[in-house]
Amino acid sequence: MKQTDSLVIKICGSAGDGAISAVEILNRACALMGFHIMNFDSYPAEIRGFGKSVGHTRISRTPLLTPGRYADCLVALNDMHAITELKRIKPDAALVYDSRPPDYIEEDCAVAGFIEPGMSGYGVPLRELSAQAVKSARSRNIVALGAIAAMYNLDPEAFIEAINIRFARKSAVVREINSAALKMGYEYIRNHRERPVHKTLLAVKRHDRPIRIVNGNEAAAIGALDAGLTLYAGYPITPATKIMEYLAKKLPPKNGTVVQTEDEIAAIGHVVGAGYTGKRAMTATSGPGLCLMTEMLNLAVQAEIACVVINSMRGGPSTGLPTKTEQADLNLALYGGSGDSPRVVLAPANVPECYIMTRRAFEIAEAFQTPVILLLDFFLSNRFEDVDETVLETFEPGMFKRLTAEPVSGKPFERFRVTDNGVSPAAFPGMPGLKHAITGLEHTPRGFPNYEGDNHRAMTEKRRRKFIELQNAWPHPDVTGPKGQLSIGVLSWGSSIGAVREALASPELKGLSIGGCFPRLLQPLQTEPLKLFANRCDRLVVVELNSSGQLAGLIEQTTHKKAMRLADVPAEPPAVEQIVRYLTGVLK
Amino acid sequence: MKPFHYVIIGNGVAANKAAETIRHNHADAKITLISREFFLFYYRHKLPLYITGKIDETDLQVYPVEYYRERNIRLRLGQIVQKVDLHKKVVYLKHMEKVHYDRLLICSGGRSYIPEIYYPFRSCFTTMKRLSTARTIREKLPSVQSIAIVGGDLTSVKLAETLIDTGREVTFILDDYAFWPLESASEIRDSLENALRKMGANVISNDPLNMVKQIKDDDPPLYEIQTQSGKTLQAQMVGAFFGFKPDIDFLIRSGLDIDRGILVDDQLKTAFDDVYAAGDCAQIYAPELKNYWVSVGWKNALRLGEAAALNMVGLTGHARKPAAHATQYKGIKLSTPWWHIL
Numbered sequence: 001m002k003q004t005d006s007l008v009i010k011i012c013g014s015a016g017d018g019a020i021s022a023v024e025i026l027n028r029a030c031a032l033m034g035f036h037i038m039n040f041d042s043y044p045a046e047i048r049g050f051g052k053s054v055g056h057t058r059i060s061r062t063p064l065l066t067p068g069r070y071a072d073c074l075v076a077l078n079d080m081h082a083i084t085e086l087k088r089i090k091p092d093a094a095l096v097y098d099s100r101p102p103d104y105i106e107e108d109c110a111v112a113g114f115i116e117p118g119m120s121g122y123g124v125p126l127r128e129l130s131a132q133a134v135k136s137a138r139s140r141n142i143v144a145l146g147a148i149a150a151m152y153n154l155d156p157e158a159f160i161e162a163i164n165i166r167f168a169r170k171s172a173v174v175r176e177i178n179s180a181a182l183k184m185g186y187e188y189i190r191n192h193r194e195r196p197v198h199k200t201l202l203a204v205k206r207h208d209r210p211i212r213i214v215n216g217n218e219a220a221a222i223g224a225l226d227a228g229l230t231l232y233a234g235y236p237i238t239p240a241t242k243i244m245e246y247l248a249k250k251l252p253p254k255n256g257t258v259v260q261t262e263d264e265i266a267a268i269g270h271v272v273g274a275g276y277t278g279k280r281a282m283t284a285t286s287g288p289g290l291c292l293m294t295e296m297l298n299l300a301v302q303a304e305i306a307c308v309v310i311n312s313m314r315g316g317p318s319t320g321l322p323t324k325t326e327q328a329d330l331n332l333a334l335y336g337g338s339g340d341s342p343r344v345v346l347a348p349a350n351v352p353e354c355y356i357m358t359r360r361a362f363e364i365a366e367a368f369q370t371p372v373i374l375l376l377d378f379f380l381s382n383r384f385e386d387v388d389e390t391v392l393e394t395f396e397p398g399m400f401k402r403l404t405a406e407p408v409s410g411k412p413f414e415r416f417r418v419t420d421n422g423v424s425p426a427a428f429p430g431m432p433g434l435k436h437a438i439t440g441l442e443h444t445p446r447g448f449p450n451y452e453g454d455n456h457r458a459m460t461e462k463r464r465r466k467f468i469e470l471q472n473a474w475p476h477p478d479v480t481g482p483k484g485q486l487s488i489g490v491l492s493w494g495s496s497i498g499a500v501r502e503a504l505a506s507p508e509l510k511g512l513s514i515g516g517c518f519p520r521l522l523q524p525l526q527t528e529p530l531k532l533f534a535n536r537c538d539r540l541v542v543v544e545l546n547s548s549g550q551l552a553g554l555i556e557q558t559t560h561k562k563a564m565r566l567a568d569v570p571a572e573p574p575a576v577e578q579i580v581r582y583l584t585g586v587l588k
Numbered sequence: 589m590k591p592f593h594y595v596i597i598g599n600g601v602a603a604n605k606a607a608e609t610i611r612h613n614h615a616d617a618k619i620t621l622i623s624r625e626f627f628l629f630y631y632r633h634k635l636p637l638y639i640t641g642k643i644d645e646t647d648l649q650v651y652p653v654e655y656y657r658e659r660n661i662r663l664r665l666g667q668i669v670q671k672v673d674l675h676k677k678v679v680y681l682k683h684m685e686k687v688h689y690d691r692l693l694i695c696s697g698g699r700s701y702i703p704e705i706y707y708p709f710r711s712c713f714t715t716m717k718r719l720s721t722a723r724t725i726r727e728k729l730p731s732v733q734s735i736a737i738v739g740g741d742l743t744s745v746k747l748a749e750t751l752i753d754t755g756r757e758v759t760f761i762l763d764d765y766a767f768w769p770l771e772s773a774s775e776i777r778d779s780l781e782n783a784l785r786k787m788g789a790n791v792i793s794n795d796p797l798n799m800v801k802q803i804k805d806d807d808p809p810l811y812e813i814q815t816q817s818g819k820t821l822q823a824q825m826v827g828a829f830f831g832f833k834p835d836i837d838f839l840i841r842s843g844l845d846i847d848r849g850i851l852v853d854d855q856l857k858t859a860f861d862d863v864y865a866a867g868d869c870a871q872i873y874a875p876e877l878k879n880y881w882v883s884v885g886w887k888n889a890l891r892l893g894e895a896a897a898l899n900m901v902g903l904t905g906h907a908r909k910p911a912a913h914a915t916q917y918k919g920i921k922l923s924t925p926w927w928h929i930l
Contacts, residue, residue, distance in 0.1 A: 099683045110685035113664060117628050117653045121666045123683050194720065 002092075002199045006060035007152060008068040011144065012085050013077030015043060015053045018141035021166070022075075023055030024185055024384075026145055028162035030059045031211050033155055034204040038064040039213075039384040040573065044321060045343040049380065052081040057384075062202045065350075065498035069575040072199060073151065075144045078124070079111040084113070090135065091118050094198040094364035096147055098140070099123030120198055122147060124188055124265045133181035134172050146185025151198045155459050156186050167322025174523035207512070210389040216354040216380040216495075217284075219387070220310055221246040224360030225284050226269040226395075231281040233259040233270030238322040239378040240312040251498035257303035268296040268309065269432065275300065275307040275495050276438065278428035280362050284310035287329045290373075292335065297371050298337040299440045304416065305423070306372075306402075312376040315571055324571035325378035327494055329548035333373045334554070342464050347375040351385040355392055357520065362400060368398035368466050369426055375522070377545070378574045380495040399473070401427055414445035416419060418458050420582060422466030467524040473523045476529040480504060481515025488586055489513045489537030491563070492544060493522060493551050496574050500543050503579035514583060522551070541566055543579055591618040594900060595679055595687055597669050598695030599623030600632075601886055602867030604650070605893030606693050606900070611659045613901040619661045620687065622679065622792045626666040626718045628653065635722045636747040639729060641752050649892070663694035664845065669696070669838045682698055691900045691925045694850060695893065698832030706738075706828070707802035710742055712811050716743065725825075732756070732809045732824045735917035736811075737789075737831030738797055739763055740780055752788045752820065759790040759814070759821055761797055763830070772890065796818060811854040821902040834869035849882055854907050864900055881909055 009026065010245045013019040020041050027037045039057035055145040058068045071089045075096040076082030082097070088259040089095075096110045107113060115121040124147050133139055149156045160179045189419070221243045224232070229521070232251055234244045248258045254384070261267040274281035285293065290311045300307050305336065313329045313524045315321025333345045344364055348357045354376060361372040403412065405425030414447045415436035417424045424445075427434035437447030438578040442459060444450045477499075497518045503509060504516050518532040519526060534540055542552035549565035556563050565583050568574070594610050596603045597680045598619050607619050630648035656663050661794030668682040672692070679687040700715035717721050734757045736743050749756045762777055762784075785792050795815040800878065804810035808824040834849040844858055845851040849871035856872065857866045867889045871880040883892055 101684045104684050104686045107687045112683040113685050
């Protein structure tokens with residue numbers, strides 16, 4: 001029997017088959033047992049009943065960096081869809097399939113027909129057992145979970161606990177029949193297989209730490225709530241909609257407001273308007289929405305108004321691939337807008353960072369009177385991780401603070417005073433003695449329109465200069481790997497960082513002269529630490545999910561060094577195996 | 589247009605030789621091998637060495653996976669044929685899949701045979717026809733010191749030898765049923781008895797088994813064996829080796845002519861067009877004898893697989909009846925009258 005550090009399990013079905021909710025219960029059960037999980041589902045853009053849904057989770061005794069691409073176990077709730085997933089399983093994978101479907105299936109339409117030598121087939125009468133438990137086939141997914149528990153020596157009681165949590169709001173009968181379905185799957189494998197166990201995970205201790213299973217969207221929404229958000233305005237768009245859905249439930253009880261606007265332009269208008277009055281406001285969107293918001297974001301840059309925008313990237317351009325991940329909005333976030341339009345762009349690498357950086361984004365926006373764009377992506381927005389709540393609780397606010405103006409008698413208030421650090425004391429409508437004008441036109445320190453070159457130069461410089469303090473204060477990019485000169489320096493950003501880190505720690509690359517550098521603050525870029533890293537590297541490789549190498553271009557500009565691009569748009573998270581292969585090739 | 593589809597039920601020597609021959613003669617055909625076992629084609633005669641830990645599972649493998657990939661032969665392992673419809677040309681698999689064929693070869697082999705009179709004791713018996721059971725024995729063996737072997741086929745002789753080599757106490761109860769389907773086997777029995785004694789086995793002969801029961805449910809368990817003369821002995825494992833019988837239950841009500849095996853002509857063809865049988869599961873007509881014979885042994889199965897395949901691809905192959913005394917092991921010359929007449 002094989003022992004393993006981590007397991008990747010996929011449950012594949014049609015939308016509505018319960019693949020995603022089964023994985024949700026699996027995650028909860030494994031977290032209860034003390035395992036770490038990382039879950040990334042994929043589902044169709046269309047409504048229920050169409051297309052393929054794949055619940056994908058990785059379970060490990062150690063913290064995870066990626067959900068893994070190739071599965072140890074594939075559960076087929078729909079044979080045809082599962083057949084298309086066979087290219088994403090390991091050669092020794094287990095395949096769980098319904099061994100008694102209602103009728104015979106033609107050759108090549110039955111997933112069991114694709115079991116290759118080396119794989120293990122686990123035929124389970126999923127429908128029949130579900131019918132025995134719940135009088136219908138709808139709990140096939142739960143029967144399959146029972147089978148998984150038996151195949152991987154996982155505690156079935158933890159699954160029942162997870163079912164009770166999942167169906168806490170349903171009647172006791174629902175909890176009981178689903179628990180029965182789970183036990184049937186479990187017992188079937190134990191009683192009908194000579195060797196029920198496929199692989200075992202190295203044991204972990206059950207712990208009492210409070211664990212939340214959250215995805216990037218939820219973590220960002222919780223971060224915004226904890227930051228004191230007062231207004232959320234947004235227009236639904238995949239993959240950002242869940243942020244609005246979460247806040248719609250949680251913000252009003254905290255006396256905040258959620259507005260679903262008629263479009264993205266109105267949404268950013270609300271947010272910039274609220275920022276103008278000194279309130280913490282946020283919107284969340286995806287690439288097509290960010291395109292619409294650029295004009296209003298430019299106003300916020302020009303008028304130095306704080307606002308936070310979460311952009312969860314999906315495949316583009318245009319409506320593109322709504323339910324697929326990509327990192328191709330970097331240039332839009334960095335440069336989208338007319339004129340010299342500096343703004344702050346942050347890219348969290350994992351779910352806890354979504355929380356932390358959203359909270360920090362409000363501080364930055366207020367302290368530097370600027371729009372802050374947080375770049376999430378479909379992968380990060382939707383991937384679930386087990387997050388130790390104590391990590392969230394240890395966040396220390398106050399890294400950056402707003403400088404508020406005080407009235408000075410006898411002198412007109414200069415809202416946009418040109419200061420050494422570029423930051424002008426802020427004031428809001430209604431504050432006595434701090435009357436000022438606000439406009440999208442270039443303006444004088446008092447805010448009145450002015451088109452003189454000297455004034456424009458001074459203001460443009462001021463708007464750029466104010467980020468020097470941020471550049472200096474922000475933690476330097478994570479640097480990993482050996483000290484001294486490196487054969488290859490690998491850079492990456494956002495959700496791709498995990499895959500790169502895992503690749504660098506792989507047996508194939510471990511111990512080689514390869515290091516990593518992972519910035520989170522993408523604008524303003526921290527030039528000095530990046531140059532220092534680049535100077536240590538014979539070659540630079542930038543890994544990102546876009547076709548042109550958007551960060552790579554930025555790195556080249558900054559470090560004056562050519563960067564090789566592992567820039568790909570596979571419509572799924574980067575594969576560790578691909579990165580390892582690429583870097584091994586570069587070394588040869 | 590769909591490629592011509594050859595389906596072969598089985599993954600033993602006849603099946604694999606047939607697949608290779610078909611591929612050689614029909615390059616663009618689709619070839620599917622269906623086997624109830626999860627393992628790649630392996631050397632069955634090496635199982636005794638595997639059980640005693642002298643070789644590993646990989647040493648049993650005849651071909652690696654790549655062999656099948658290179659020849660574009662689809663392997664369906666761990667899949668059980670539930671029934672066949674020879675009129676519609678469909679093989680029905682237990683997991684509810686239909687596989688359509690153009691030409692079918694049945695090489696489903698045999699499974700361990702336990703004589704009916706010993707059925708009451710079968711829960712006490714350990715058999716070893718397949719790798720899956722061999723695996724279980726291998727796992728149990730380290731704690732086992734005393735083994736009784738009932739029967740007397742070639743595999744059991746090899747097993748006895750390797751067990752004795754590893755210091756275990758082996759008692760061999762030579763049983764008339766061991767030579768099934770042979771009715772009278774005194775010549776073979778005497779030959780075996782002498783060879784087994786030379787190896788160092790305790791041999792009980794001419795004293796059939798009367799009763800076997802488990803007297804201790806422990807690790808290892810303990811069994812008591814009683815012969816008809818009243819002799820009793822104890823052993824921690826009881827191996828039953830009575831040869832095999834064709835594994836053709838899925839052909840019940842298929843319409844095929846079945847006696848002890850599937851009846852085929854000397855070109856391995858059944859009464860159905862496009863359906864052939866070869867190897868251990870076939871009973872082959874010999875025109876010169878005007879009777880049927882059954883296949884025993886690796887080389888024989890190899891020839892039959894090849895002959896069947898040649899006929900399936902439109903060439904001609906004949907089943908050649910092997911000569912007597914074709915099988916020898918450790919000086920035990922196995923006369924093979926059952927190859928002539930059943």
